[in-house]
Amino acid sequence: MTEPATDAPYIALKAVQKGFKIGAEAVPIFTALDLTIPRGDFVAIMGPSGSGKSTLLNMLAGIDSPDGGELRIGSARLDRMGEGARSSWRAHSMGIVFQFYNLLPMLTAAENVELPLLLKPLAARDRRARVEKVLDLVGLSGRGGQYPALMSGGEQQRVGIARAIVSDPALLLCDEPTGDLDRKSAGGVLEMLRFLNRKLGKTIVMVTHDPRAASCARRTLHLDKGQFLEERRAA
Amino acid sequence: MSSIFRQVRAMLRANLLGLRRRLAISVSMMLSVALVVCVLAGFLAMAAGFERTLAGTGSASVAVILGGGSNREAGSDIPAEALRGILALGGEIGVVRDTGGQLVASREVIGTTEVAAGDGAHAATLALRGMDLSGPDLRDGVALVAGRMFTPGTRELVVGLGLARQGPGGAIGGKVRLGALDWTVVGQFAAGGSAFESEVWADLDAVRAAFDRQGEVQSLRLRLAGPEAIGTLRAALGTVTATPLVVVSEAELYAGQSGRTADLIRLFGWPLALLMAVGATAGALNTMMSSVADRRVEIATLRALGFSRMAAFLATWIEASLLALIGVGIGIALSWLLFNGWQASTLGANNARMGFQLMVTGEVMAKASLLGLATGLIGGALPAIAATRLPLTAALKAGA
Numbered sequence: 243m244t245e246p247a248t249d250a251p252y253i254a255l256k257a258v259q260k261g262f263k264i265g266a267e268a269v270p271i272f273t274a275l276d277l278t279i280p281r282g283d284f285v286a287i288m289g290p291s292g293s294g295k296s297t298l299l300n301m302l303a304g305i306d307s308p309d310g311g312e313l314r315i316g317s318a319r320l321d322r323m324g325e326g327a328r329s330s331w332r333a334h335s336m337g338i339v340f341q342f343y344n345l346l347p348m349l350t351a352a353e354n355v356e357l358p359l360l361l362k363p364l365a366a367r368d369r370r371a372r373v374e375k376v377l378d379l380v381g382l383s384g385r386g387g388q389y390p391a392l393m394s395g396g397e398q399q400r401v402g403i404a405r406a407i408v409s410d411p412a413l414l415l416c417d418e419p420t421g422d423l424d425r426k427s428a429g430g431v432l433e434m435l436r437f438l439n440r441k442l443g444k445t446i447v448m449v450t451h452d453p454r455a456a457s458c459a460r461r462t463l464h465l466d467k468g469q470f471l472e473e474r475r476a477a
Numbered sequence: 478m479s480s481i482f483r484q485v486r487a488m489l490r491a492n493l494l495g496l497r498r499r500l501a502i503s504v505s506m507m508l509s510v511a512l513v514v515c516v517l518a519g520f521l522a523m524a525a526g527f528e529r530t531l532a533g534t535g536s537a538s539v540a541v542i543l544g545g546g547s548n549r550e551a552g553s554d555i556p557a558e559a560l561r562g563i564l565a566l567g568g569e570i571g572v573v574r575d576t577g578g579q580l581v582a583s584r585e586v587i588g589t590t591e592v593a594a595g596d597g598a599h600a601a602t603l604a605l606r607g608m609d610l611s612g613p614d615l616r617d618g619v620a621l622v623a624g625r626m627f628t629p630g631t632r633e634l635v636v637g638l639g640l641a642r643q644g645p646g647g648a649i650g651g652k653v654r655l656g657a658l659d660w661t662v663v664g665q666f667a668a669g670g671s672a673f674e675s676e677v678w679a680d681l682d683a684v685r686a687a688f689d690r691q692g693e694v695q696s697l698r699l700r701l702a703g704p705e706a707i708g709t710l711r712a713a714l715g716t717v718t719a720t721p722l723v724v725v726s727e728a729e730l731y732a733g734q735s736g737r738t739a740d741l742i743r744l745f746g747w748p749l750a751l752l753m754a755v756g757a758t759a760g761a762l763n764t765m766m767s768s769v770a771d772r773r774v775e776i777a778t779l780r781a782l783g784f785s786r787m788a789a790f791l792a793t794w795i796e797a798s799l800l801a802l803i804g805v806g807i808g809i810a811l812s813w814l815l816f817n818g819w820q821a822s823t824l825g826a827n828n829a830r831m832g833f834q835l836m837v838t839g840e841v842m843a844k845a846s847l848l849g850l851a852t853g854l855i856g857g858a859l860p861a862i863a864a865t866r867l868p869l870t871a872a873l874k875a876g877a
């Protein structure tokens with residue numbers, strides 16, 4: 243499971259275009275965005291508000307699709323997929339962590355974590371075993387029966403991470419995962435992500451405002467006016 | 478167990494667990510469906526009860542002879558010379574004879590008459606039947622439950638229980654003004670809830686005298702040897718008179734009258750229920766649209782995790798159907814409690830009031846349930862589609 247970072251491009255964007263229509267007006271976000279990310283990398287994406295970080299991440303997640311250009315992840319050409327194919331790609335190929343956790347409030351922590359496993363041909367007993375294992379991994383052993391509302395922000399985000407990794411995807415996408423957390427909780431979540439990258443070999447793309455968060459990544463990209471500005475490699 | 482099934486089950490479970498957040502609007506949807514079910518069930522139960530009453534009236538072993546080209550008693554008239562011919566028939570004609578060799582028969586006239594209630598406020602239209610003394614015996618399943626039969630030649634009445642219960646002046650010893658004269662109620666009879674119970678019976682000559690119908694006979698009832706003997710009677714009548722006569726069994730006579738009124742009740746009930754169903758469908762649409770709006774972030778989150786559009790559609794649609802189904806359950810239960818066995822009356826056989834019981838039958842329940850369920854299925858379809866078209870990025874942005 244632990245693979246070292248290689249230079250073979252795992253994620254490749256070529257001349258990706260994306261814009262939004264606001265009323266009759268087309269507002270371009272990206273006119274020609276290029277990006278390659280090798281397998282096992284941990285990339286932090288920073289940039290001012292409205293620069294398109296979430297839009298990029300949503301495209302990588304197959305939640306949004308490019309207007310033009312090429313978007314390849316592994317062997318999948320996401321730019322060519324319809325909604326049905328993308329939704330099954332999402333189910334099998336990536337895990338996503340949201341800024342506001344996006345846990346379903348009426349389900350327990352364990353039930354939330356189990357959700358992605360319902361998309362796989364697994365028996366209930368196997369699902370339970372895997373849920374327990376990832377809750378263990380994020381330091382929430384024995385808390386599976388609790389409802390999200392009774393958990394701290396940091397704990398909820400760890401449930402969110404458990405949900406993102408429970409089906410063992412190679413790619414983990416995080417949109418400001420510590421944006422809503424205090425310093426201490428944020429530290430725990432970042433430690434978690436670093437562990438997932440370093441020890442379990444997950445490829446991680448993380449959008450963040452927090453330089454400390456970015457320092458956990460192997461490299462940091464700065465997005466501004468639809469382009470990457472500079473690149474800083476971590477040691 | 479396939480993935481789509483597990484997806485729908487998980488989404489539906491989250492929907493239902495979250496129902497508390499939109500309880501008021503969900504309950505109002507259930508109640509409007511229940512109301513539609515009640516209205517349709519009410520009308521259909523009325524039609525069914527009416528039909529059942531008339532279908533249960535009359536015997537197959539009693540023949541009714543009608544004249545004047547009518548197949549109903551109302552417009553019928555049997556000419557005197559034809560009547561004499563029939564009653565003089567000898568030999569085997571399929572009709573039972575008494576010990577004296579006379580045909581067991583009753584000449585009858587029927588009319589409607591207004592009766593003022595005791596309090597003077599209400600007037601009811603009653604079916605008043607004049608008959609020979611053998612008339613009551615020619616009714617199967619009729620029994621005197623109080624008092625005695627009318628005496629020939631007097632203005633005495635026996636009243637059907639259905640009327641006695643709800644109509645004015647049905648008590649024994651009571652005086653009732655019919656036409657220009659006072660009549661005395663001397664008995665009450667039961668007839669198993671059939672249409673007979675909505676009639677008032679009196680002596681033929683007394684009725685004809687009071688209403689100036691001397692010499693008139695509208696129908697002749699004959700006791701048949703058996704249900705199949707009606708063929709023998711028809712053949713025998715052909716030789717008696719050139720006057721065209723209609724011969725039907727008493728059972729056929731009443732059953733034939735139920736169709737039009739029952740259809741009329743349904744013709745009134747269906748459009749009303751459908752109109753309300755349109756309203757309830759709009760309500761279901763509104764409820765489910767607000768459900769989708771309420772679950773926006775949840776739906777988008779699950780979709781982001783890889784749940785399919787189909788799952789989003791089905792979970793919403795099934796939620797709508799379940800709410801409608803609960804409404805149907807409430808509606809059926811209420812209809813049963815309110816309507817089943819409820820005593821009603823309407824214009825019946827001879828344009829006189831006829832009492833009957835509403836019957837919430839299996840068929841009534843099935844039809845009303847289907848209409849109620851349809852409101853949920855139709856009203857829920859569009860919101861279910863909306864759930865699949867939810868813009869994911871916008872919904873996820875609303876995240877918190």
Ligand SMILES: Nc1ncnc2c1ncn2[C@@H]1O[C@H](COP(=O)(O)OP(=O)(O)O)[C@@H](O)[C@H]1O
Binds near residue numbers: 293
């Ligand atoms: N669904 C949308 N419809 C219209 N405009 C959008 C939508 N999503 C994002 N935008 C616009 O695109 C730009 C980039 O948004 P976003 O990717 O969320 O930025 P960031 O995450 O870097 O703050 C913003 O100007 C935003 O208003």
Ligand SMILES: [Mg+2]
Binds near residue numbers: 295296297
């Ligand atoms: Mg953002």
